[in-house]
Amino acid sequence: MTVFICSLFLPKTVHFNLPGQPRRTSSGLERRTTAPTTTKVKPKVTIDPTPSLFTPRPDITPPQTPTYEEEQPDPFANEDGIRVQFPNDLGSPSDKISTAWGGRFNQPKSRANSPPPAAIAEHGRTVEKARELGRQGVIQPKPLVRSESHDRVFASAGWKIVDADQGNGGLRNAADAAAREGKLSEYTWVGTLGMPTDALDGTQQKQDIEDTMATEHDMLTVFCSDKDFDGHYAHFCKQILWPVFHYQIPDNPKSKAYEDHSWKYYVNVCQAFADKIVKNWKRGDVVWVHDYHLLLVPGMVRQKLPEAKIGFFLHVAFPSSEVFRCLAVRKELLEGMLGANLVGFQIPEYTRHFLQTCSRILNVEATTEGIELEDRFVDVTDMAIGIDPVSLGKHRDEENVIKWLKIMQERYKGKRLIVARDKLDHVRGVRQKLLSYELFLNKHPEWRGHTVLIQVALSTSEKSDLDATVSDIVTRVNSSWANLAYQPVVYLKQDIDYAQYLALLTIADALMITSQREGMNLTSHEYLFCQDGSLLPEKKHGSLILSEFAGTASLFNKNELSVNPWDYRQCAEAIRQALEMSPEEKKRRWELLHGAVAQHTGSHWFTEFLTHLETSYSGQHKRDQTSVPRLSIPNVVGKYQQSKRRLFVLDYEGTLVSWGPLTQIIPVSPQRTLDILNDLLLDERNTVYVMSGRRPKELERVFRRVPNLGLIAENGCFVKAAQSDEWTEMADRTQIETWKEAVRPIFTYFLERTPGAEIEERHCSFQFHYHGAEDIEAAARQASECASHVNDACESQRVHAIPLERSIVVEPIDWTKKTAAKKVFEDMSASGEGPIDFLMVVGDGREDEKVFKWANYLGEKTVQHAVTVNLGSRSTEATATVTQGVSGVLTCLQKLAAASGGA
Numbered sequence: 096m097t098v099f100i101c102s103l104f105l106p107k108t109v110h111f112n113l114p115g116q117p118r119r120t121s122s123g124l125e126r127r128t129t130a131p132t133t134t135k136v137k138p139k140v141t142i143d144p145t146p147s148l149f150t151p152r153p154d155i156t157p158p159q160t161p162t163y164e165e166e167q168p169d170p171f172a173n174e175d176g177i178r179v180q181f182p183n184d185l186g187s188p189s190d191k192i193s194t195a196w197g198g199r200f201n202q203p204k205s206r207a208n209s210p211p212p213a214a215i216a217e218h219g220r221t222v223e224k225a226r227e228l229g230r231q232g233v234i235q236p237k238p239l240v241r242s243e244s245h246d247r248v249f250a251s252a253g254w255k256i257v258d259a260d261q262g263n264g265g266l267r268n269a270a271d272a273a274a275r276e277g278k279l280s281e282y283t284w285v286g287t288l289g290m291p292t293d294a295l296d297g298t299q300q301k302q303d304i305e306d307t308m309a310t311e312h313d314m315l316t317v318f319c320s321d322k323d324f325d326g327h328y329a330h331f332c333k334q335i336l337w338p339v340f341h342y343q344i345p346d347n348p349k350s351k352a353y354e355d356h357s358w359k360y361y362v363n364v365c366q367a368f369a370d371k372i373v374k375n376w377k378r379g380d381v382v383w384v385h386d387y388h389l390l391l392v393p394g395m396v397r398q399k400l401p402e403a404k405i406g407f408f409l410h411v412a413f414p415s416s417e418v419f420r421c422l423a424v425r426k427e428l429l430e431g432m433l434g435a436n437l438v439g440f441q442i443p444e445y446t447r448h449f450l451q452t453c454s455r456i457l458n459v460e461a462t463t464e465g466i467e468l469e470d471r472f473v474d475v476t477d478m479a480i481g482i483d484p485v486s487l488g489k490h491r492d493e494e495n496v497i498k499w500l501k502i503m504q505e506r507y508k509g510k511r512l513i514v515a516r517d518k519l520d521h522v523r524g525v526r527q528k529l530l531s532y533e534l535f536l537n538k539h540p541e542w543r544g545h546t547v548l549i550q551v552a553l554s555t556s557e558k559s560d561l562d563a564t565v566s567d568i569v570t571r572v573n574s575s576w577a578n579l580a581y582q583p584v585v586y587l588k589q590d591i592d593y594a595q596y597l598a599l600l601t602i603a604d605a606l607m608i609t610s611q612r613e614g615m616n617l618t619s620h621e622y623l624f625c626q627d628g629s630l631l632p633e634k635k636h637g638s639l640i641l642s643e644f645a646g647t648a649s650l651f652n653k654n655e656l657s658v659n660p661w662d663y664r665q666c667a668e669a670i671r672q673a674l675e676m677s678p679e680e681k682k683r684r685w686e687l688l689h690g691a692v693a694q695h696t697g698s699h700w701f702t703e704f705l706t707h708l709e710t711s712y713s714g715q716h717k718r719d720q721t722s723v724p725r726l727s728i729p730n731v732v733g734k735y736q737q738s739k740r741r742l743f744v745l746d747y748e749g750t751l752v753s754w755g756p757l758t759q760i761i762p763v764s765p766q767r768t769l770d771i772l773n774d775l776l777l778d779e780r781n782t783v784y785v786m787s788g789r790r791p792k793e794l795e796r797v798f799r800r801v802p803n804l805g806l807i808a809e810n811g812c813f814v815k816a817a818q819s820d821e822w823t824e825m826a827d828r829t830q831i832e833t834w835k836e837a838v839r840p841i842f843t844y845f846l847e848r849t850p851g852a853e854i855e856e857r858h859c860s861f862q863f864h865y866h867g868a869e870d871i872e873a874a875a876r877q878a879s880e881c882a883s884h885v886n887d888a889c890e891s892q893r894v895h896a897i898p899l900e901r902s903i904v905v906e907p908i909d910w911t912k913k914t915a916a917k918k919v920f921e922d923m924s925a926s927g928e929g930p931i932d933f934l935m936v937v938g939d940g941r942e943d944e945k946v947f948k949w950a951n952y953l954g955e956k957t958v959q960h961a962v963t964v965n966l967g968s969r970s971t972e973a974t975a976t977v978t979q980g981v982s983g984v985l986t987c988l989q990k991l992a993a994a995s996g997g998a
């Protein structure tokens with residue numbers, strides 16, 4: 096069994112050694128597909144000449160920026176040649192995000208802009224459209240900078256597989272840790288190389304790269320055209336999904352979240368992933384798809400492989416349904432995700448949002464466990480990712496980190512340091528942080544000259560005014576309070592290497608995260624780890640200032656200094672608190688925070704998800720109609736004859752008679768049904784209950800000619816015991832009346848806006864029917880809105896609105912067919928007439944599933960023979976099915992009644 100870990104970027108990519116260009120020399124041999132061109136003497140090239148802030152002292156030599164004059168070790172690899180996975184939330188330090196895709200000198204350039212996007216070309220308005228988009232801030236593909244000779248150079252260049260600097264470091268670290276701990280044996284990554292590949296089309300080299308990735312690195316390479324990748328990643332992911340998932344509200348005039356041509360590229364890339372998976376999948380394999388880049392993949396794979404075990408995990412936030420519903424392709428995205436057997440989120444808030452969004456937009460039933468689709472159930476859960484303390488510990492103790500610590504100790508002697516490393520995009524809240532720091536210095540003159548904010552800011556492809564705004568604030572703060580010996584803000588608009596990063600986290604007095612939204616934030620975990628005092632005992636247990644909008648906050652129980660990044664006063668106060676907190680208080684908080692980090696490791700997350708997926712899959716698989724065996728009548732007859740006390744719980748419409756809409760006058764029960772029930776009741780060992788959504792009076796009328804029959808009405812809210820004329824109201828009347836008062840005006844409101852719809856009120860439920868509506872589609876939208884309103888308004892009242900076929904029903908959560916059946920069973924068991932040793936439940940609907948589940952879980956000790964039978968087409972908890980519908984059920988009951996005589 097192989098686990099396919101599907102993520103947009105593979106952990107490895109290709110480095111080309113071009114003539115006259117620096118040679119990269121991390122692990123792996125250089126390969127050459129075609130004959131090498133003559134290599135001239137290589138000029139000395141220095142990459143990434145990070146200007147140092149720190150004045151080197153003769154006695155302390157800072158680690159040098161590596162050059163490529165000679166074969167150099169990978170500057171980001173450790174001694175074993177293993178490349179360090181840099182901070183989980185941001186990617187590698189060498190990853191200049193703006194130039195990452197198609198911008199590296201040692202990888203081909205993109206053909207993305209040639210020809211122009213179809214939608215633009217089709218309208219014949221290329222220039223005009225481009226200008227218009229430009230005015231709106233949309234980044235258009237840059238002019239083509241490659242040529243045929245460019246392609247030839249790459250096609251004949253030597254190449255090697257190297258560790259990639261793009262992608263989700265948290266995921267990779269978690270997979271590595273799980274594998275190291277022996278919890279993950281066979282796995283294969285599926286992803287792209289994170290570089291343009293059009294230039295390699297038709298070359299042997301492309302095939303060789305694909306083969307090497309597969310055979311030597313267990314990685315399946317997904318190739319897509321540069322145009323598809325660019326439209327998918329730079330546009331649809333970055334301009335539409337990323338902002339919307341992080342609450343950059345599309346109503347904002349600057350929002351780019353409109354429906355545009357990039358959707359089709361998103362579809363194409365997802366399809367390329369799905370095709371690759373389908374081609375390589377074998378029965379029993381697990382497909383685990385990651386993050387917002389690949390939302391459609393689970394659905395696409397499910398279409399081709401209905402049996403596949405598919406998990407999906409969203410690493411970023413999932414917004415409230417009010418924000419998500421602004422996406423033009425909202426349905427498609429949700430349906431794509433629901434192709435999985437298990438959908439996972441970082442924290443409960445995102446899970447809640449997703450369940451609510453599905454219920455509102457897709458009009459499906461959402462329970463706390465997941466989503467009930469027509470033909471299957473999708474489990475939904477949350478489990479927070481974490482870091483890998485073992486490998487982090489190793490890196491933290493490396494010589495380079497210690498060197499940098501010394502440098503910084505010297506440079507910032509006597510200063511208190513607040514540190515941060517963020518992507519410079521709006522959602523990370525760097526602007527808010529700087530403004531809060533400015534306010535802090537204004538309010539607390541005593542801290543001027545003694546505190547420094549070190550902000551590392553990584554550029555992004557997002558061209559925005561944010562860059563300028565942030566630089567202005569930095570200049571303003573520095574010009575207000577700096578002097579020759581002091582600079583209050585050190586602002587690095589570039590990345591730092593891994594050793595510097597770990598040194599920064601170790602020497603800090605506080606880490607400040609002010610994300611406006613963030614899926615998780617593992618930088619804070621790494622910081623807490625580095626604050627254990629093992630390298631710098633005098634700098635330990637530093638404070639964590641953390642936005643309440645970062646997913647991580649939900650793990651920390653407010654032991655961090657929790658802030659709302661928009662509340663500058665609160666943030667400024669948190670800085671003061673962090674700096675002035677007593678050592679005891681810092682220690683107390685750190686221990687609790689560190690405990691949470693140690694408990695939620697990446698490896699734990701990884702294995703927990705796969706275990707949950709296994710359970711979800713087997714549960715769901717068991718319920719798939721095709722895998723539930725046909726009811727064997729001889730077998731049931733055998734059990735029936737062995738038993739002394741029997742209970743039958745039989746659904747009415749759809750099971751004992753053909754189904755009729757609840758609003759219609761109840762059909763007269765066919766004589767055959769009544770006769771069979773009477774035959775069954777001739778045997779004194781039998782007790783028979785019929786359960787229905789109908790009102791008590793209706794059931795009484797229908798079954799008046801079946802004396803001694805027990806009845807369960809209104810889906811479990813009323814029970815009439817067999818041999819009794821009295822109804823017992825199971826539900827709490829006051830509670831019912833209270834929520835009905837809240838629901839009534841909501842129903843009336845939507846009724847007025849849905850011509851042709853009608854409301855049906857029962858004792859314990861309300862139903863909004865729209866099968867007679869003039870415009871069914873509009874009515875379905877109104878009904879789903881109505882259900883959301885009811886669910887919001889009555890959240891605390893133990894009632895829920897559920898979409899049904901052309902209606903929604905609002906009914907209590909605590910009284911169901913299951914609770915009624917259970918009560919009947921318990922009362923009979925307590926009656927002193929001996930245990931029930933035969934229980935048969937037959938039904939066809941959603942409500943009956945709960946009864947099946949209850950009956951199956953009773954176990955042999957409680958009831959020797961429990962038979963649960965489903966005759967619907969849905970996935971089911973029942974242990975058997977009948978395929979001939981009502982007639983099949985009646986035949987079975989008839990045979991049982993006949994078998995009584997022979998007992």
Ligand SMILES: O=P(O)(O)OC[C@H]1O[C@H](O[C@H]2O[C@H](CO)[C@@H](O)[C@H](O)[C@H]2O)[C@H](O)[C@@H](O)[C@@H]1O
Nearest residue numbers: 183184185186263264265410480614615616617
């Ligand atoms: O920038 P992208 O290539 O689109 O990827 C988005 C980010 O993905 C990763 O971060 C996300 O996952 C982290 C681990 O689960 C989580 O802590 C974080 O909040 C998420 O945003 C990746 O680590 C980042 O570098 C990417 O920017």
